[in-house]
Amino acid sequence: MKVVKFGGSSLADAAQFKKVIQIIQADPKRQVVVTSAPGKRFDGDIKVTDLLIKYANATLAGKKNTYAADIFARYQEIGTGFDVDQAVLSDIQAKLVALPNKTYPNSDYLMAAFKAHGERLNAELFAACLNKLGTKARFIDPSEAGILLSDNPNGASILEETYANLAKLKFADEKLVFPGFFGFTKHSDIVTFARGGSDITGSILARGLHASLYENFTDVNAIYAANPKIVKNPIPISKMTFREMRELSYAGFSVFNDEAIIPAIQGQVPINVKNTNSPELPGTLIVPEKALSIKRPVTGITGSNRFAALYLHRYLLNKEVGFTLKILQILYKYGVSYEHMPSGIDDLTIIFDRNQLDDDTIHKMCHDIQITVNPDDMEWIDDYAIIMVVGEGMRARIGTIENIIRPLADHDIAVHMINQGASRISIMLGTRESDADNAIRYIYDNFFKTGKSTVAQLQASVDSPIS
CATH class of the missing domain: 3.40.1160.10 (Acetylglutamate kinase-like)
Structure with missing residues (x-):
């Protein structure tokens, strides 16, 4: 059924x-x-x-x-x-x-x-x-x-x-x-x-x-490896995993939002995205990880400019017990969740979904953080976008990060943040909002137009149709 x-x-x-x-x-x-x-x-x-x-x-x-x-x-x-x-x-x-x-x-x-x-x-x-x-x-x-x-x-x-x-x-x-x-x-x-x-x-x-x-x-005929409004004629994805779809949906893929497929994942029910106006086309099949036999280095690239970031610098930040807890308590006070929190020994960046914040909340929250943790430097960054590069094949491929960063460096696009999830199937980049679309194009070209991942590899991913 x-x-x-x-x-x-x-x-x-x-x-x-x-x-x-x-x-x-x-x-x-x-x-x-x-x-x-x-x-x-x-x-x-x-x-x-x-x-x-x-x-x-x-x-x-x-x-x-x-x-x-x-x-x-x-x-x-x-x-x-x-x-x-x-x-x-x-x-x-x-x-x-x-x-x-x-x-x-x-x-x-x-x-x-x-x-x-x-x-x-x-x-x-x-x-x-x-x-x-x-x-x-x-x-x-x-x-x-x-x-x-x-x-x-x-x-x-x-x-x-x-x-x-x-x-x-x-x-x-x-x-x-x-x-x-x-x-x-x-x-x-x-x-x-x-x-x-x-x-x-x-x-x-x-x-x-x-x-x-x-x-x-x-x-739409299928889910594509990049947004057709950004990349001209991107390759359709024949088959992808639940995890890949979740990661891409979170960062901007519009076919599903990142929460919509969770019940199907829990029930291990494959999903087939198809076009009402062309139902004969195979569309894109979304399956459990064990059902995907071909591990491409990259399955899809997407981005979203709905984010903002708070950058904090303080010497010996990593030595202070409770520093992050104090910040989280302030976020809780204002009913604000954070998306990511990459850190270094003296630096911390907190990334937010801008849609949940208004200017008044930002002002009050930043004021409390300034008073409570007294950073040496603090900056609110509205010009912020996140780019997500996703693929099950990343786990078995050395050099993926280099192949993502190189085309951006070649075109003078600054990367403000790099983060790889524990699953090792996604790499997240933070860039200026104005650079995001070009960054997606350059990364796409490097993986899908220069031999890093061929069209044949991408499209030969349906082992047997599910009926």
């Missing part, structure tokens, strides 16, 4: 629905379907989720609006294209109209419930379309399946008991259609995941229902 997830662009209108239904009907093993909310149909269009957010904000502000009608029009266009029963469309319309009149614990839970209905109503409609075309299907609400999440309305996490609940789910030969992105608390309130919601739902179902494969359909 396969779990199949489709993104918002794959389900944006009736024409895309037809493509998705053909994909499902083409393989009887595709039994569990996860839907996103309808995405953009064209440039300048607005996603249904964004309309729902506007609808929620207008409700909170007590403003009259037409958002319910605007959102319903999207579902009506799709349903009309399949001649679904009017009762289905009327139910969708009634649920949209009723949203402002329901009771919510607070405004955050209201926002979560509004957003979740993009996926919820699309899953109901998709099941109705399948049934209309003669494919037996059943809509499964997360409450019915027992998908329980933590009590955090717009940033929830899965509760472990969800998997015991999913093991009890009874089904026969029909297609099961789940909405992605949300679940319920133990108090029966709707809550949503923070990022990559439908991807996370698909991953949870793949683990909980013991799928043989989790197919994630999106709008």
Whole structure:
């Protein structure tokens, strides 16, 4: 049995629905379907989720609006294209109209419930379309399946008991259609995941229902060795490991965020990223480490400019007991986590996700650190980017760091930080934000265009397809 997830662009209108239904009907093993909310149909269009957010904000502000009608029009266009029963469309319309009149614990839970209905109503409609075309299907609400999440309305996490609940789910030969992105608390309130919601739902179902494969359909042909917006015509990755995907996602790969695939990893369920518009292409297979036989030196290169850094210098820093603890206590005081903390005998750099910080927090935090540990020198660096070079083959290859650094030195790109993880499958570099894209290009060229890792090596990585 396969779990199949489709993104918002794959389900944006009736024409895309037809493509998705053909994909499902083409393989009887595709039994569990996860839907996103309808995405953009064209440039300048607005996603249904964004309309729902506007609808929620207008409700909170007590403003009259037409958002319910605007959102319903999207579902009506799709349903009309399949001649679904009017009762289905009327139910969708009634649920949209009723949203402002329901009771919510607070405004955050209201926002979560509004957003979740993009996926919820699309899953109901998709099941109705399948049934209309003669494919037996059943809509499964997360409450019915027992998908329980933590009590955090717009940033929830899965509760472990969800998997015991999913093991009890009874089904026969029909297609099961789940909405992605949300679940319920133990108090029966709707809550949503923070990022990559439908991807996370698909991953949870793949683990909980013991799928043989989790197919994630999106709008790209494969995962590439570098961002096509930075590197022209990068090589597609045929096969990669869970660990490689996690490392690359953390630093900027946009196909998955770094948390979305964790349930599938825990269940050891392979993931196949494919294109809805070209489903015949093999896409990229993401597998456990033991299932990858070819160890390339580098699988992928990515970068992100969402980081900032705090540099501290103090002589004999390494001799002072509790120096780092004092800093961590200040971070805890302001509710700030750090990403990395490379250090030397007299120096320490703390790297942060800039998205979690505002200027006021930075000012107060730096003031407290200055007063508490009294560094000889302290500098806040906003112009900071992290580049991640990832590959399982690094562990068995001498000279990888040299081959990463040399092209940067040849082009006068300064490296502010180098860090290799304990797994030895990734090397992290810190550079100026303005140098990041060129750094990625030069590293890519050195590994993929000069013989360090040939196209044949990269693409000859699928030993046998998983069906």
